Amino acid sequence: MRERSAGDAADEGGADGPAGDGGAPAGGRRALRLLLRASGLLRWTSLRLRLVVVFALVALTAAVSASGIAYWLNRNTVLDRTQNAVLNDFRKALEDSTRSLPLRPRCTELQDAARQMAAGPQNYAVLLIGVDRKGKDCAATTDKDLLTLTGVPASLRTAVDEARPVDESNRYAHHLYWQRKEVGDTPYLVAGAKVTGGGPTGYMIKSLSAEQQDLNSLAWSLGIATALALVGSALLAQAAATTVLRPVQRLGHAARQLGEGRLDTRLRVTGTDELADLSRTFNRTAERLEQRVAELSGREAASRRFVADMSHELRTPLTAITAVSEVLEEEADSLDPMIAPAVQLVVSETRRLNDLVENLMEVTRFDAGTARLVLDDVDVADQVTACIDARAWLDAVDLDADRGIVARLDPRRLDVILANLIGNALKHGGSPVRVSVRTEDAAGAAGSTTDRTGSTALGALDGADAAPGPEADGGPQAPAGDGGPDPETARAGSGKLVIRVRDHGPGIPEEVLPHVFDRFYKASASRPRSEGSGLGLSIALENAHIHGGEITAANLPEGGAVFTLRLPMDASPLADGDRRERRDGAADDGTEDDR
Numbered sequence: 001m002r003e004r005s006a007g008d009a010a011d012e013g014g015a016d017g018p019a020g021d022g023g024a025p026a027g028g029r030r031a032l033r034l035l036l037r038a039s040g041l042l043r044w045t046s047l048r049l050r051l052v053v054v055f056a057l058v059a060l061t062a063a064v065s066a067s068g069i070a071y072w073l074n075r076n077t078v079l080d081r082t083q084n085a086v087l088n089d090f091r092k093a094l095e096d097s098t099r100s101l102p103l104r105p106r107c108t109e110l111q112d113a114a115r116q117m118a119a120g121p122q123n124y125a126v127l128l129i130g131v132d133r134k135g136k137d138c139a140a141t142t143d144k145d146l147l148t149l150t151g152v153p154a155s156l157r158t159a160v161d162e163a164r165p166v167d168e169s170n171r172y173a174h175h176l177y178w179q180r181k182e183v184g185d186t187p188y189l190v191a192g193a194k195v196t197g198g199g200p201t202g203y204m205i206k207s208l209s210a211e212q213q214d215l216n217s218l219a220w221s222l223g224i225a226t227a228l229a230l231v232g233s234a235l236l237a238q239a240a241a242t243t244v245l246r247p248v249q250r251l252g253h254a255a256r257q258l259g260e261g262r263l264d265t266r267l268r269v270t271g272t273d274e275l276a277d278l279s280r281t282f283n284r285t286a287e288r289l290e291q292r293v294a295e296l297s298g299r300e301a302a303s304r305r306f307v308a309d310m311s312h313e314l315r316t317p318l319t320a321i322t323a324v325s326e327v328l329e330e331e332a333d334s335l336d337p338m339i340a341p342a343v344q345l346v347v348s349e350t351r352r353l354n355d356l357v358e359n360l361m362e363v364t365r366f367d368a369g370t371a372r373l374v375l376d377d378v379d380v381a382d383q384v385t386a387c388i389d390a391r392a393w394l395d396a397v398d399l400d401a402d403r404g405i406v407a408r409l410d411p412r413r414l415d416v417i418l419a420n421l422i423g424n425a426l427k428h429g430g431s432p433v434r435v436s437v438r439t440e441d442a443a444g445a446a447g448s449t450t451d452r453t454g455s456t457a458l459g460a461l462d463g464a465d466a467a468p469g470p471e472a473d474g475g476p477q478a479p480a481g482d483g484g485p486d487p488e489t490a491r492a493g494s495g496k497l498v499i500r501v502r503d504h505g506p507g508i509p510e511e512v513l514p515h516v517f518d519r520f521y522k523a524s525a526s527r528p529r530s531e532g533s534g535l536g537l538s539i540a541l542e543n544a545h546i547h548g549g550e551i552t553a554a555n556l557p558e559g560g561a562v563f564t565l566r567l568p569m570d571a572s573p574l575a576d577g578d579r580r581e582r583r584d585g586a587a588d589d590g591t592e593d594d595r
Contacts, residue, residue, distance in 0.1 A: 001129075047241070048238075051237050056233050062229075071222055085122065086122050086189060089120055090122070091193065092115075093120055097117050101130075104131055104132055106133070107132060110139075113128055114141065125146050126141070126142050128141075128200045132201070149203075152190060160194055174195075179191075187207075190204070231503075250279075251559070254282065258289070264288060269553065270591075304368055310360075311361040311364065315357065329343070329344075373413070373546060373547065378407055378414060379404070388422065393426065396432060399437075402436065402437065405437060409567060409571055413546065416540065418435075419549075421501040424537060431504065433502070439497060440498055494568065502561070508555050537551075544567065547571045548573075552564045
């Protein structure tokens with residue numbers, strides 16, 4: 001009896017597995033670039049979003065890795081189990097079905113054997129190939145559409161037909177080989193073996209669609225699990241971010257309140273972690289800052305009270321000294337020529353001291369916030385003329401002002417501004433001093449006549465002090481301008497009043513520019529006993545600010561300096577705001593306003 005054995009299942013024939021195997025390097029690089037770009041964008045987002053994204057990426061990486069490993073292990077397990085079961089059944093069926101066949105069976109016998117093999121529980125199609133008694137090749141298949149000799153991979157046919165040398169390590173010349181292939185979208189397992197001793201060659205094909213469906217279901221389940229893990233990680237990240245960021249948000253809100261001046265702001269501290277230590281540090285810092293600010297505020301208030309009290313106390317002896325100096329000045333012609341210069345020195349220094357006390361009291365009112373506006377409709381040309389006439393500057397000042405420019409301002413404070421600016425130009429500039437008055441609309445366009453005094457560089461001279469002069473009821477009138485504006489039109493609430501004071505002196509030194517409006521600043525340090533005290537321009541600037549205006553200074557290309565005063569045509573909104581503040585008690589610190 002001839003021995004006919006199918007041999008052992010051995011080598012896999014190098015076929016592809018189910019769809020989805022294999023990597024995609026280009027896609028991986030693209031995903032890496034997207035991740036790098038996303039990481040760059042995270043620097044511009046909020047900390048909460050960064051925490052959520054980082055948590056989500058970590059969870060996604062872990063879930064995808066775990067799902068991939070689980071899918072790979074389950075796939076191998078399912079395919080190996082199905083494959084081994086099918087191959088073992090095919091090998092046994094091939095042995096049993098071909099044992100009773102003759103060496104050269106008829107085609108009908110091969111067909112019966114193929115049907116008998118395919119009738120097994122594994123439900124695969126069978127192809128038997130043999131040589132009949134006449135020497136002709138015979139192929140018997142149970143499924144002509146699915147399994148034919150041409151449909152069997154060439155590499156598998158070659159491996160099945162190859163005879164290996166038989167030795168101690170290889171007991172059989174032929175072995176069972178298999179491959180996986182796809183027909184359409186359906187994966188199949190194809191196997192083949194040759195019966196030892198010259199029997200027929202058998203092939204089988206088994207559909208793996210059921211296993212593919214199981215693996216697809218597993219992939220969907222793992223994908224859903226990954227998505228749920230991603231959502232869960234985002235929720236956990238949100239909860240963690242809220243836990244971490246809520247104290248940080250409270251700290252930021254407290255820091256903003258502290259920056260707005262609410263020095264009594266404190267944080268409620270709970271816990272012993274790093275954020276609690278940060279809150280305690282903030283509270284200690286805020287407490288020390290509040291103490292320091294309170295000390296500084298107390299010192300500043302004491303300094304203001306000292307200046308105010310000193311100015312008030314100096315008024316009484318100054319009144320007496322001023323009266324005596326006036327008497328001495330009237331009797332100067334009858335005094336001994338040897339003591340006349342001393343009398344003149346006493347008179348001038350008394351006036352200078354009186355102006356200094358008045359200026360100090362004015363500065364005190366500005367610092368205390370008690371300076372108020374007393375508004376009236378002012379004809380600007382008349383006001384400038386009165387200021388010049390009251391100080392006997394008519395011969396040294398040229399006035400270029402149109403009649404009918406009416407502004408609602410504080411006339412006393414406007415007189416102080418003009419006196420200081422014109423006096424500064426006369427003392428430190430060069431004659432003639434030119435004063436021009438113009439108006440600008442809300443867009444900044446000049447009204448009336450185009451002004452001829454441009455400016456190129458900021459700067460100023462020493463603030464020459466001009467004491468607040470009396471408001472003259474008369475005096476020389478400004479030259480009438482041709483076509484002056486209508487008074488109601490000129491006082492447009494949205495417009496600006498522009499007054500420029502120009503001199504023809506040497507201009508402004510560069511080193512003086514940063515300090516022109518500083519208090520007690522003098523351009524020449526070598527003349528500390530000059531007539532001015534250095535408070536005039538600072539007082540003028542404060543008076544402009546209380547109107548909602550500004551003063552700037554510049555050097556002209558052709559020489560000389562120009563000071564530009566810009567005031568609103570109607571300062572009523574500021575005065576109404578001051579009245580509301582006084583009614584609410586928000587700005588009054590108790591300093592007397594001796595206006």
